[in-house]
Amino acid sequence: MSTVIKGARILGDEVADILIEGGVITQIGTDLNGDETVDAEGLIALPGLVDLHTHLREPGREDAETVLTGTQAAARGGFTCVFAMANTEPVADTAGVVEQVWRLGREHGYADVQPIGAVTVGLAGEHLAELGAMADSAAQVRVFSDDGKCVSDAVLMRRALEYVKAFDGVIAQHAQEPRLTEGAQMNEGPLSGELGLTGWPAVAEEAIIARDVLLAEHVGSRLHVCHLSTRGSVEIVRWAKSRGIDVTAEVTPHHLLLDDELVRSYDPIYKVNPPLRSKDDVLAVREGLADGTIDIVATDHAPHPMEDKECEWQAAAFGMIGLETALSIVQQTMVDTGALTWARVAEVMSANPARIGRATTHGRPLAVGEPAHVVLYDPTAKRTIEPADTASLSRNTPYAGRELPGRVVATFLAGKPTVLEGKLQ
Amino acid sequence: MKHLLSAGDLSRDEATLILDTAEQLLSVAQRPIKKLPTLRGRTIVNLFFEDSTRTRISFEAAAKRLSADVINFSAKGSSVSKGESLKDTALTLQAMGADAVVIRHHASGAPHRLATSAWTKGAVVNAGDGTHEHPTQALLDAFTMRSHLGDLEGKNVTIVGDVLHSRVARSNALLLDTLGANVTLVAPPTLLPVGVETWPVETSYNLDASLEKADAVMMLRVQRERMNASYFPSAREYSRRYGLDVARMNRLPDHAIVMHPGPMNRGMEIGADVADSDRSVIVEQVTNGVAVRMAVLYLLLGGATEGENA
């Protein structure tokens, strides 16, 4: 069985046909033929996207999301690989749990699921989890994170960074100084004062990142900074890289587009951690992504049932979904503004996250001999976001009613279409 | 005006109309029969997610003097603990035909959320939300000041204490600015909110510096828990630096008044003899609260009766 993708603009550039046989790209050229033909005229072909930061909620919160529904949403967003965060119930802090999540991903077949292991037992921040057992498991865990919580104890963070060197692991830190953010509800600034909501100061993020890059330098290990959100954070990472520290960083699509003025509505759909920041911070993270200080875009897809959002701000859960809108937001904020080419989008949404997470078969170039993970995208399409139109079990999108550019037309996971004509297969 | 959520939503004309209306209604309280038929047949719900007997009684008295039916719903301590309850409760009240919901809530923005949701059609009155606002308190404070000082244009009002956690300070700063008064917020730096420089006020860390020119001084309640959270070192130090004692009161101009939204910590932010002095208008503030709340309910609901039922 062979499939030929006809006339796609590869990385938004030259037009060519892509022939896929046995899950691998076997030819790129003109006038290619196969058993099946996918017309891709006017569409951009990108390597399958990789999300280093997804919350799939299974096990434990299957009312919010499951591995099946989460990977279906991923496929609809153009992703062929997602890294599943460890803050499930039970926490993914043992080989058993990470293998369960990994197997579910393989069985469903909508995207490869790479589980992230917890750094500490139960995310409690007290004892290291069995990082080596997770690394040696069938899931081959390489990314470890207590995301949702910060590894705030400096000694524990140092030990974690040191320990994972034995198996080329990386610690992905949710940078949030806990004491500076007690009861925090939104970005600290004039608006938090005006709205009477407890502020989440930028320095609570920046102080941890500054500490962690110095720890990573001290022990010679790899650090990944999750969802940084402030100008100061970008500056610290830029400084760390200039110093040769092995640090990578991610930004979410929502921090590229939305700012804290939206909180004025007190609508908890905008409640997220880290919080939506100021307009200046939004500009800074865009600049950081454009100049390579920020390595990747990661969704922080955080599904919650509506009852956890249909309440007063303070009682609402933190988080928003984002897998199905990520590429559109990146187009709107980075490509349409001229800050990134599509080739660079392929780096920040596929090659770099795969490299950071050591997902060796993903993030590969669209080239002969490579696994056929491909997304076909129509950048000229426009769509108005309807919360009900999602594969996710949750509807907490901040873009309801917004018109976003672009549409994922097809996604191929190792040559097998997971999405065709915009529909799940 | 459909709701009263923030003192900042009121224009100068609207605020003045409320104060003028309150002045007329105040005379009702002096009559032998303290009732007007204005809101007969209308239902007002006091929805209190946070204890405040004083505020609830004030709103209840206001509604009853206007002949409205009053339902008190106290969500504190009942099965209501999850966030979902605000929606469910609102839907219940909607089903009961509430024309207005007076809401007190520990979460900032809860009244705003209620007013902008589809959960209730009635008017929403913010009776204090979290550390955000308490607009009727600001109105009754302005009413009290106006009755002693006349037009507030150009008057100097000093608000002292825990501005950071004070919904009273926020609402007062906004309303007094609208009414043309000059507001000075005095507090230790730890108790002034981030971004206060964008407020229409002056700020100072030094209470003594603003006494001589003050026409009114409003002392805010300081919770002793703030001391444990290191907002200031000790009750004694706070009281020395930011408390209003007789010596400080004597440095005020002769006409100046002393205010407090209550309940007071006597000996902490305000000396007992200051609270009981003839400059203190603290008891008047309570009386005026009923008249101001009558005016708010009357203006929110009174006009709508004929319009809707015609």
Ligand SMILES: [Zn+2]
């Ligand atoms: Zn996080």
